[in-house]
Amino acid sequence: MSRMDHRNNRRKTWISRVSQYVDSSAGRISLTIALISIIGLYLYGREIRNKIAGVPTPSVVFRDKKRRRVLIIGGGYAGLLLAKALHHKLRDAPVHIEVLEARDKFYHNVASCRAVTEPGFGKQLWIPYDRFPVFVRRNCQVTDVHTNYVVTATNEEIPFDYLVLATGSINSIPSKFPITTASSQAVATLGRIQRSVAEAQHILIIGGGAAGCEIAGDIVDRYPSKRITIVEALATLLPGRAVTDEMRKVVTEKLARRAVEIVTGARVLLEDEEFELSGAGFPEPRRRVLFTDSGMALDSDLQIVCSGNLHYNGHCLQKLAHTHPTILDEHTHEVCVRKTLQLYDPMLPHIFAIGDVANCITSKTIVACEIQAKVAVQNLLVLLNAEFESGVGRDDLPARLKALVQVEPLQEFGVPGPLLFITLGRSDGAAQLPFLGVLGGWFMRRLKSQDGMTASWWRQLGYDNVLSNT
Template sequence: MSQTPSTKVYNVLVIGGSKGGINTARELERLGAHLPIRITLLEKREAYFHTVGSLRAIVQKDIAKKLWIPYGNLFRNNSRYGHTVVQGVLTRVFPFHIEYANTESPVNFLPFDYLIVATGSIYPEPAKMTSFTAKQGIETSLRYYRCIREAARVLIIGGGPVGVELAGEIATEYPEKRVILVHNQSKLFLDEYKDSFRDRAREQLESLGVQVILNEKVIIPEEKGLEPGGQTRILRTASGRAIESDLQFLCTGISFDTRFMQSLSDNMAGLVDPSTHQIRVRPTLQVRDPRFPHIFAVGDCNDAPCFKLAIHAIAQGKMTARNLRHLIEHDISHQRRDLGRMAPLKLEEYRDRHNLMTVSIGRHRGVTQSRFGLVLGNWYSKMFKSSKSALVDARWRDLHADRENASWLHDEVV
């Protein structure tokens, strides 16, 4: 399709450069190679942060700098319409443009014909990073690395996947340390998983010497919280049990920041669930408000009824790319430009999948619940997750990243 002055180029704007956003953008680039599409990815970080290795990086310091992967070669066919990655923080969403802030200006603008919000979720460090630069993120990982080395007693609050993996990493690397994991339910993880999966994870931890305390809730002092860094504390549970530790990790409390949606509509409750702050979506992953059929939400930030796992974000991103191709092809064939009055189309709907969960417990142990409900032990988990350095290398290849452009790779790790 040759571009003429009358050819409309459709601006597709993706907010968020993690699993959901990247898979939407790259799948649309592939599917829409014949269409007049310009894809812009807005991401707050200067590089992709590979969260799969975040917990391994705080016990093996050489991994930390490899987790930050440049976006420079994300798009493979950007010569025609100029697909690009822009660094900035989304601040406000409007029907056909967004505002964002960066180091140069607090207010910048990007127009769109279609918008995909994939801003993810918020989780305490070091599992997820608040840093916007690779240098700051690496320094954060190394700070936790030093704190762990100096601590004799480590308290982990929360027995979900992050808490279990963190306990396994520390106990494997430092078997001489006392690692205590406290969870407020009778078994690890959520009730939706099989008891045999939950029990096996506990057995794996205890075989490493981790003390697992169940049915106890740790009381966090409201006036101080848990300041980052090593500090000897005595914390009490709701039942009055005292636990002394030199270093504490909070592995609970996934949350969402979708305040940027307030500028889109006076009816905020119609766009965002007031209790969870997740964006309300239809099964097609379009926002539920019928005035905005050209705006989608993908991954953790939406209220689609599924666990917030990477597997769902990836699948939702690819499905959204297919739906966008269909919408744009329909728009071209009918010469429609008013997306607010776009005729209803039959789009794909996202269906919840059986939850595959693989939790690595150090380098040599792990437990998996397959999509078919089978619970598998060390051999399967090791094959997929224990070699996290190999997974990092695979991610570099997948993003076609150039190591020469990652200056932080060449800095000496102290």
Template structure:
């Protein structure tokens, strides 16, 4: 009988591990959402109706032999997973790929695809009614959302506020941030950096309703709608007593170089949930998945030297609408709007359609 590999979480890392091991193990992918959600394109889906349905990709074509269970883990131990439904799965290997939650619309907070699409349509309608938009956070999410809004509605006023003194944390050269500022200036995005709001707006995020707020530095900002674009929540409360020592105070999971939890031989972790010192991005999750799949395959075939993972250097393709953006990677340096749009203009949708074995109407 084939060994059982349980993958907890059907995001970028989870689907990659599950797919890679489908030929050699009985893979069970545990995911509460109805479909895979292509979060890389979520901000565009909030402003562009052509993307509303595209980001929801069925899991049906992902596995040939394995199973996708619509459920979630409530307790994970070294050899078994207990699910919300009451089901208990005995496992030979377990991969933790539960990722993080981020404020909507960077990540959707609903499990049904129809509910997600309806929420995106409602957000687009609210944005269409607003003349002035306030975004809190000048990281990749805030800046990308600013670019998407200005591309869809060039006449809207968009203001980005962040307590940090500069744009985008990470180890990037000055030229990268200078190019970001240049393109944001051309779009007409106002940056208010080095300060935060004294109080949050009185309206709910994503709902149109005029308000005026004041920053700690005394700047008054009047807007019609606002969105939080910062912060990631990690839920690893499902870790059983044997695995809990790997859980840091922030909820992330410490892993060894072979991406196992310390002291555990059969439990691995991938993606945003890990405490690895690198930017949390889909490409990193997939790189983790490649190493974990290789290592589990090695163990299933009788053992040997396991592959090690080295955290990636900071690199990013940050779109500012379909035709703009800035890229940085050490091997290519800083790239401007044209090359960045070429790299990420399609938001890698085709890659994930292929990985998931899905055909989605265009």
């Protein structure tokens, strides 16, 4: 045997042993821990490097002895992540942090696909704010934003020194509910949808993005004999630019293997006013024949619309945009921001926007929200320190803004790598990870598929157990 053959045999033996170890229970646990560590470094790498290098967390003490007030509009994923991180950094500083939220409870919509199939699961998605470490003013809808105060729907004026807009996006039920919908009403609607899914034989899902694929995966996982059709207007499922071709292929093949019918490149014509997506209801389940723009007839007895983010909640900036027109996209109502996540107009350095409502070129995911929240927190701390050093009083707004405009350098938001998690029922899914490509069901079962990360978000809001205070 030649030396080259000997090396090849050793290499094959080594690869075989590694494969056997990875397929074993211990191997999968080790690999899962390694992957979670990589994701942690990806999300928190800069913060870890700063601590190792001895970069201090900015301290805040103001010469005028007046507390500064940071308002966060929106108690969704982005707003809560920022509020919690800022509270941790400014625990002993003279800064009041407050969240203004139009809803009465937090809606964990990432797991809404599970509520479509499992009785009672919808109740778990609405989490009280009572134990969150930052004060959340519930049922508080902001209608107008001015330079240093906001106006609520009850005409109350609430002053601020710094403002963060995290008002999110508008989508169709069950992915999102209108902000005026009470949690009890939403839970009842989710229960009605779940019962409708259980009774239906042919379900039409309109939209093949992440929400549509996850709902299809959950339904076919629980009801394998039901006929399910996904119709996507664009050429492929998961058409977002942050999704890799490998991820699209894996998800499409997994759904096709479960006999989900997939129609792409066809737009469903929704002329029925029941499908008005900004409404608070869900179409009454009944047999309908809908048509695509190419004339294809689609006969089904339940229709679920999952057509992506349709509009963004930047309406409260409309009056401010009259004098600062560059801060708001008048068509989508996305808030226009710089790379520092401050509003695009440089004369408003004390107002930020993060999450879905910000027009960052990135996917609208919790991961993006978390990275943006960290950037905004760091920049808020820098501005607060700069305000301390300038010695300008809180009540001298023009001088404060002039001083803040000159503060640099600030941290910039970089578009995160291809990180995406798609559940397809409790036991399957696909994870798109930077550097590692796409991983399958065993990884997703441990990360998201079991409960849609519901338990972890109850912990985020201060609860040890799901439903411990409902």
